[in-house]
Every structure is written in C-alpha cells, then in structure tokens.
Amino acid sequence: MAPTIVGQDLTVVLEALQAAVAPGAFTADPDALAARAVDASFIPPDGDPIALVAPRTTDEVSAVMRLAHSRGIPVVPQGGLTGLAGGASAVAGAILLDLSRMTTISRIDTDDHVAVAQPGVITEHLANAAAEHGLFYPPDPASWSTSTIGGNVATNAGGMRCVKYGVTRDWVRTLQVVLADGTVIHTRPGTVKAVAGLDLTSLFVGSEGTLGIVTEVTVALLPAPGPSRGVSAGFPSVATALRAANAIMAGPHRPSTLELLDAVVVEAVCRLEPGAGLPAGAGAWLFAVTDALVGADDDLAEFARVARAHGASSVEVADDEADVARLLAARRLLNPAMREYRGASLNEDVCVPRSQLPAVLAAIEELSREIGLPIGTGGHVGDGNLHPVVAYDPARPEELAVARTAHHRIMALAVEHGGTVSGEHGIGTEKLGALPMELTPRVRDLQVALKGVLDPKGICNPGKKL
C-alpha cells in the first residue's frame, strides 16, 4: 500500500520536490499527471500520483530520491510510456519521475565502440547517432522510435535482431544508477571484461525500475553491418514454416532477423494492407533477413533453398533495404491487424525453447477453436519468442474475460514447455499473477530480499515486477 500524504504534509513535500529540480521541471497539475499516468498497457493505475518531475540531470534525480527516501514516498520512473505490462504506470501517492527530458548523448567513441547516453534518449536516436559514426547499436524493440534507452534497459528489451545480436542486456556495458536513497553509483568500469565485483549491471537491467533509477547508460557498439536483405516465404502450414526456421538456425547462415506470422495474422494483415507484400492465403509466413557484409548472397541463397526444401508455396527475395523495411512494416501490423477482427486485442509475450514451438503453436490453435475467438501469432521464432494476439469485442465484457483466460492459459502452456511468461515485455503489474507459474516461492522471496538490499524502504516502483 502506498503511503498517504495529506494536507500540510503534502504541501511541504511538494514544495521540497519543486525545490529539488530545476524551474519548470515540477508539476502537480492533475491534467499533467493524468497525461502520464498510464503506459501502453492501458492498465489503469491504482490511484493518483502526487506530482510529476522531469529532471535533466543526475543531480536532480539524486535530490528527488533523497527526498522520496526520507519521506517514504513511492517513485515511478518513466520514459516513453511504451511499456506493455504496466511497469511505467502510476501508483497511488507516487512521484512520477519522467526521465524523457534526459536526452543527452555525451559520447560516441569510435575507438572503444561505446556510446554514453542519458536514459531519456529515444533508442532509434541513439542508433542513428551511432550510425553517423559508422557504428551500430543492435537492439531494435518494435517501439524503438518512441521508447527510450532507459526504458529498454528497465525491461531488457528485445526486438527482431535478437536472433543474431541478443537482447539489451548484452549491449549494456555499465550503468550510472541513483540508488533509492539518492547515492550515485556506477555498476562497473566501462571495459569489455570486468570481474572485480558481482554483476550489478545485469541485476539492474530488466528490473523495471524496482531497484533504483538508471541515469546514464553506456552501451557497446559494433562496426556497421551490411544492408539488410531477406527471403520472404509463404508456407502451407505453421509446422512446415517452423521446420524451415529450425533448419536455418541449425546451419551456419545466421539470420539477423527470423520472423513468423501464422495464417490468422497473414489473413488479417492482407485484409488491412493488401499491398503489404505478404503471401495472401499462406498457412504461414517466414521472413529471414541477413545483414552480413560478406556472404550475404550465400545467406539469401541458403534461406531460399531451405524454404523450398521445406515445401514453401512462395519464395521471394527482398533485395534491398526498402523491400526489407516494407516487409518488416507488414510484420509490425500484427497488433493493428488482429484488432480489426473484433475491435480489440490482447498481446501475449511468451518464450519457449525453439524445439517446443510446434507443440505450443498447435496448442494455441486448439485453444482458439475452444474459446471461439481468433488468436493470431507472430513471433521471433529464432529465439522461440511468440506474440499470440487474442482478438475480442470490447463491447462484450464476456469476450474480454475469455480473452484474459486465454492469455493466462498461453502463459501456462509456455511454462509447461520449459518456457517463460515473458520473453521481452516484462512483468509490470499485468503479469504479477503469472509469476507463481514460473518462479518458485523461494526464488520470489530471494528476489524480494535482493530488492530489500537496494531499496530498503520499498519506494522504487512499488507493486511492480516482483
């Protein structure tokens, strides 16, 4: 339960908070608070926040945390509000700590191949800044044109390039963190290797703001890859497409992206955007991209060969970046296209070992038949990461209830097949109820106790994640 601050106390707190940040960086205006109360999960918060601060410096964040800590006031760190699990939504009585104005990229280092950025930098801006120096920041969550690097760190964001390059955690070299009590630390040196301390960096990545406030992110970069080119293939069924995907992954031609859409989604996308370039009527669509600088022709030939060998009904080469971008845009229509079925949709985010994908996808199809609602699945199949989307009619509360049950059953399915309830979106508040499926009571207790060390008063994004 959030503490309640009323009357004179509240006035004192708000004055102190205003004094902690630069002029114009504080507001208690109800409309301003309401505008930043909910993230892209659209889960309503459990009550009203007391104020919004939007600092530009680590010192301001530190001052805010010192105040919050001394008073026991909850703090909700926020970025682009693109989170899908409620991790950035307000909690009652909280200070909303809007980090989206901390947008400085202080360094792009072409010798050490690192970039240093404040948490509010839009991820795509960071990638573009690196690209201007011939360098490459690989993680590309779907939200990257509006999500922030701080938010990506908070959720350990994934994306479509993970199959080759891994997740956000793999690219975070070191973090500057303001601890719950306002102390500023660095998690480790910015070197490639460092084993002096325990791995605090990885602990903060994916902690969804529950352990402290990340105020500077140092990420590793790579030399720029080659242009993206891909093979787009229609298949008679999800099963055949998955066999092709596994064959690609088993071989030496590593794709930089390997995406699947099932028949329900292909149909929905073709209806929404007939010119999107998907193979209408296919039982599944597989898109394998390479960004190799050397050997890209061989990669494409191999992707096409494997697709044909597994019974592809259509095989097309997307031979330049514009073609690839057009098909990736089609892939990103997963959610809007599924909404068209019945007006609303619930997006899942499970991840299973790749070998379990055929069984899990067959069970999801069966579930859809059983509940009588369309479920369309898109996925980063090279990683085993699926986004099954359940369509429902928002005017019919009973359909929402059924969709929610399906949601839960899909997570249970994933866990039964050795998987996780969240591959990349996070837990936030949305999936708190699903945690017991995956984590034993002992592991949950350990996590709560670890948080207790870093945030003894429980002010950092309380009620989320753990």
Next chain:
Amino acid sequence: MAPTIVGQDLTVVLEALQAAVAPGAFTADPDALAARAVDASFIPPDGDPIALVAPRTTDEVSAVMRLAHSRGIPVVPQGGLTGLAGGASAVAGAILLDLSRMTTISRIDTDDHVAVAQPGVITEHLANAAAEHGLFYPPDPASWSTSTIGGNVATNAGGMRCVKYGVTRDWVRTLQVVLADGTVIHTRPGTVKAVAGLDLTSLFVGSEGTLGIVTEVTVALLPAPGPSRGVSAGFPSVATALRAANAIMAGPHRPSTLELLDAVVVEAVCRLEPGAGLPAGAGAWLFAVTDALVGADDDLAEFARVARAHGASSVEVADDEADVARLLAARRLLNPAMREYRGASLNEDVCVPRSQLPAVLAAIEELSREIGLPIGTGGHVGDGNLHPVVAYDPARPEELAVARTAHHRIMALAVEHGGTVSGEHGIGTEKLGALPMELTPRVRDLQVALKGVLDPKGICNPGKKL
C-alpha cells in the same frame, strides 16, 4: 574468522558429513586435504580444512550444504584448482567441496543449441562433446584442458575468443544452484529470452562460489564456425602494433582472436622455444585469427593489409588450424617464458578501454625500468585485457616485494585509465586488497549485503571476492 570445531563436535560433524555423501566420497585424511588445499595461485590457505567431500549428485551437494548451514561451517567449492586468484584455495575449518567428479554431460541439444553439464565437466570436454554434434562452445580460457565449466562460471572466465564471442556469462543460459541452506533452485528457464525475474543467473556467474554452489550449467551453443586461420605480424613497437589492432577492431572484419605480445615476451619466447614461430627481434607481435565460414580469405587479406599499413616488419599467414595452434601455443608460453628471466613471475590481469592501451603499456614499460625487473606483457588486445608478467628471483625476497609493488601499481594504472583490477581471473584472496581502488565503499557494502541475502550465515567461500 572461521569457526573452530574441535573434539567431540568435530567427530559428530565429520560423521554427519560422511553420511551426507555416497561411500568413498568423504575423506578427512590430512594428505588428501593438503593435496587440494591450494589452487594455481599458490597462495597458502589461512589454516587447515576439516574434510573433503567429492559428491556426484546435486542431492549430495544439497545434503552437505544443509549440514554446513545448520552448523555454520564454511564450504569452499572446488573444481580443477586452476584459479589464479586463490578463489578455490582452502580456508581454515572449511569443508572442501570437490565438484570435479560431477562430470556428466546430460544433454547436447541440436535443436535448441544448448548443452547441460554438471560443474565438474572439463571445459574442453564440453566443447569437444558439442563439436561432435556440429556445435560450438566458444569460451576458451587458457586453462580449458584442466579447468571445469563450474570453475569457468564461478570466475566468469574469458580467453582468446572473447573478442568475437564474449565471456562465459554470455553463454550461460541457466544454472541449477544449491543455495547456502541446501535448497535447490533454477535461476531462470532455459529459453533464449526470459524477463520474468531479476537476473539471478548473471549474479551467480563470476561470484567465485560466494553465493551458492552451482550444480548444473546450461550453456548456449552455436553452429560450428570455420577453421581457424590467422595473420602473424611482427611490428617495430608496441605502439604500432596497437594501432594496427585498433584498425582491425574498427573495421568489419571481426577477428575471433586478437593477441599481442610485447618485445620482452617475444624475446623470452624465442629463447625458450626458438621454433615457436614468433618473429625474433620484433618490437611486438600481433596475431589476428578468423574462424569465419564465409569470407575468411577476405578477413586474412584485410588483417595483412592493415598490418602492412601500420608498418609491420613481418607478415605471415597461418593458413591452417595446425599453424594457428602452433602460434597460439607460442602465445601461451607467456608465463613459462617470463619465468625464465629470473626464475619466478607474477601474472597480472587488468582490463582497460582499448583506447587506453597505448598509455597503459607505455607506463608499464616505464615501471619496468624504474623497478629494474623485466615486465613482459601479453594481452587479449581486442578486449583491452592485459596480462603483464613481472619476473623476479624467488631466492631474493626483496625482488618478490618489488614485484608485488609493481603488481599493485599496474592495477592502479588500469583503474586510473578507466579500467578494472581483474578482467578474467577474479579476485579470490589475491586481489582483495585492490578492491578499494575500483569499487566505492557503498558498492562494496551493497555486494556484501547481496551476499547476505543468499548466504546469511556467510558459509559460502568466506573471505573471498567481496
């Protein structure tokens, strides 16, 4: 301070310990204990252990930990005893928990590209087992023919392939851990992505046995790479070799190994093994290897071009795996060759941002002149990870004292240049004194408190790492 158990109490404990493991897996024989009292740091332990147990199952480890926890007895987990920082050396009054008999590889999965191994599996055996299935386990610490995967996890071991493939942590998918009180947990599902919990896996990797006992390791594998081929180049100076190394790293031809030896080491190796293949008389030696399946010829041509462009005095192509193996063997003579100078040597393990290598190497040369002892440096320069080796005469205590001072000054140099006191060997007991250079008191306190959550009685490898 370790607890002291004497007389009847000790007898009871030893009987209970013997009962906790299978017949033959317990000994209190002083010779057997002495044989496993010290790791490859050769730092003498602070007292005698009470017993050695060598279980084969997680259940036995759990039983041992339950007993140790209930009695407050320290436990030192051990593997191949190849550690260079004292992390696996005995502590007074401890149970030595020898995991080197837990050698089962229970799974090599060609669909999911994972291997599941007990901690006592020799790392090279694991790599060979993967290779039999056309798969590849990348980390290759120098000790890999005698070190264990459990030990590699404990130290977050590096090696020569890190420049392309990263460190052990990057390949650990999930861990089975016996907690201090004997509870068995899994740190996360074995999926590629998983964000439900805090990252316990990364916390255990590199914790040097201080948080719990790893009893099963699931690692990710890759499809097998191409054969290793390389370019071996002599340079007039370390400075020119480093410029060439940085130019290689800045380009798109990523080496799988990029090693440097300075003039002192080249001379020492050439004296020890005139046929080792190093360019005698060179001011520095650089060896760039590629294992690309596609484009290896281009990689080699580029490495050679860069070397020549930076003034290489000799450029030779190591065109097959045998040539490469011979030169890597020469590189591995760093320590034995340096010992030849004066009979003994101290090996350092610092890591700095790559841009800082020229300044740090120049300062080390200056330090050698100042102290009048040879310092030869080898390094994984693509990662900025240096192993300066100080030669001294073991018959002259004053030289050992000077060598130790130099050791300390090299670590300070690394920290001054944004680096770490340990890139891959760990802290153990050897570098406890250096921690304050790198970690603030607050960060050290946090780490101790995090250990307190996992090991409230402080029985897991006490006196190490933190």
